[in-house]
Amino acid sequence: MKPEDAYAELRRFQIETAYYQSLGALASWDQRTYIPRKGHEHRARQFAALAQLLHRRRTSPRIGEWLDALEGASFLSDETAPEAVNVREWRRAYERSRRVPEELAVALAQAQSEGESAWEELRRLDDWKGFKPYLERLVALTREYAEAVGYETEAYDALLEDYEPGERAARLQEMFAVLGRDSQRLLEAVMGSPFQPPEGVLNRDYPLDAQVRVVREIVGRIGYDLEAGRIDPTTHPFELSVGPGDVRITTRYYPDYLGAALFGGIHEAGHAMYEQGLPAEHWGTPMGEAAGMGVHESQSRLWENAVGRSLGFWEHFYPLLQGSFDSLSGVSLASFHRAVNAVRPSLIRVEADELTYNLHIQVRFELELALFRGQLEVADLPEAWNAKYREYLGIEPKNYKDGVMQDVHWAAGLFGYFPTYTLGNVYAAELYRAASNALGDLEGRFARGQFAPLLNWLRENIHAHGRRYLPRRLIEQVTGREPSAKTLTAYLKEKFGNLYRI
Known part of the structure; x- marks a missing residue:
């Protein structure tokens, strides 16, 4: 496959993934604003299903094939050009995502949704005892996640990379x-x-x-x-x-x-x-x-x-x-x-x-x-x-x-x-x-x-x-x-x- 064709296919695939993410963003906004009180349990399952779909797309072998076809492409020589920036970041995201087992990605997404929903009610009630199990599960899963994606010095660096790339x-x-x-x-x-x-x-x-x-x-x-x-x-x-x-x-x-x-x-x-x-x-x-x-x-x-x-x-x-x-x-x-x-x-x-x-x-x-x-x-x-x-x-x-x-x-x-x-x-x-x-x-x-x-x-x-x-x-x-x-x-x-x- 020509590098130009590989880039076009990779870009199309990633934009399609972004549309799925944007639907998740809309569901997240709804959860934090107007969702019915009894809708949280179903929403958590929706997020788990979406996390599974997104994880499979982010770790698709096709991404690796397209990235391989782009190695050494002349149109990526200027590292600040949009195409080069995109390929650099897509490669980084692909390498991180494929280190995370699917079951962990799904479990973490569901725990995050459940934790946020529980927090809204339990904070109002000042109920630390009720909230603690949700937080313990989130911390345990996040520790697993940090070990899965890897780090050079310490686990916290792996978490920082998701929010502030390059920070330590x-x-x-x-x-x-x-x-x-x-x-x-x-x-x-x-x-x-x-x-x-x-x-x-x-x-x-x-x-x-x-x-x-x-x-x-x-x-x-x-x-x-x-x-x-x-x-x-x-x-x-x-x-x-x-x-x-x-x-x-x-x-x-x-x-x-x-x-x-x-x-x-x-x-x-x-x-x-x-x-x-x-x-x-x-x-x-x-x-x-x-x-x-x-x-x-x-x-x-x-x-x-x-x-x-x-x-x-x-x-x-x-x-x-x-x-x-x-x-x-x-x-x-x-x-x-x-x-x-x-x-x-x-x-x-x-x-x-x-x-x-x-x-x-x-x-x-x-x-x-x-x-x-x-x-x-x-x-x-x-x-x-x-x-x-x-x-x-x-x-x-x-x-x-x-x-x-x-x-x-x-x-x-x-x-x-x-x-x-x-x-x-x-x-x-x-x-x-x-x-x-x-x-x-x-x-x-x-x-x-x-x-x-x-x-x-x-x-x-x-x-x-x-x-x-x-x-x-x-x-x-x-x-x-x-x-x-x-x-x-x-x-x-x-x-x-x-x-x-x-």
Whole structure:
């Protein structure tokens, strides 16, 4: 077979597989939003059947034959060309997939669906005892998976590869050691400042119907294409891409707290704008996919924090809020801006302030690492969780739902995902700095309602590349420097030093 014919056949096959995956994405969105309570058991079996179908396709001998026929093809000589990128990533995925036994792939998919469904109910009931068996099964199966796909140094590296290709646990440990230390020092200085923001501004009466309208208005105006997406309420906010023209987000609403819906919506819109900006002509191939979850989180965290908590952003949008919520009628712009940037150690990660957020991730990363190094078992997690919250944030949950059961990630078997949030913060600081150098006064643009220049810059420099580069290499390619936690620390020190006059 000619290499050109082999590539055409392989591309056709992989795009067909992507259509099956997109149907799975739609079923996943439905499970997290509107599925009837009694439909979860059947949905778990659907996911198991889909996992079996996808595993057979991903490990098909035909992929190996096509890849063999492409060895040494001249049109793949430029490693950054779309065809070369696709073949590289298809080969990597094929080699990993065929190491996983079909029965393990099916069992893991079913356990993930069952775990997530159980978590939604058991978290509400604060029932750790009921949830523990689901989590134990997920950890056991994930350990099997890590051993099956293989690794050079440790099992956790095998899990990281699914979310952040090229990343390693040892390098993350070094990053968290430095960032955690610097964050705790800055937190101590902030908490000791006499210039504290007003309390309770976000914890007032915020009618839900008005929140829905405001969130929709804001995310639409910053660049989320609402004609190619939708916003729904959910237990845990997420973004999900079904395919071109259908990228969905969710957020959660509380009648007495505005921050969850507002910043959850902006965060997920950041994810969605990345998906909407990926080249549609490459859909179904690696060139039409995000570079990694760290890069994905860089988009959501950049829009949520660097943009959404800036003074310029609220100079533009605060009139909308004051016109929508009577509870803000006596609150000045300056007071509101300080309130949305308030630093206070808290229990809930998704509602954490920008400074303490990475400490929340450090807790989860260290617990995951201990689990997969055999230093910790699932039964030990609640006590270990509480101990780390005391050490890093000086507080401790009084229940499981605000502690070890608060996130959906472990219930869905997403081990190795959490550190990508902090990688996203590191990348976001680098990208915002580079964008500011390229575009000038970004906050001034935000104040005038001009968000397209930043979005277009991200589309050109990040979104358009798909998986052309490994995540760290992509950031270096855009910024001209290797990504470093020092840039994030400098950003945090400048921002909170000004806000708290320290």
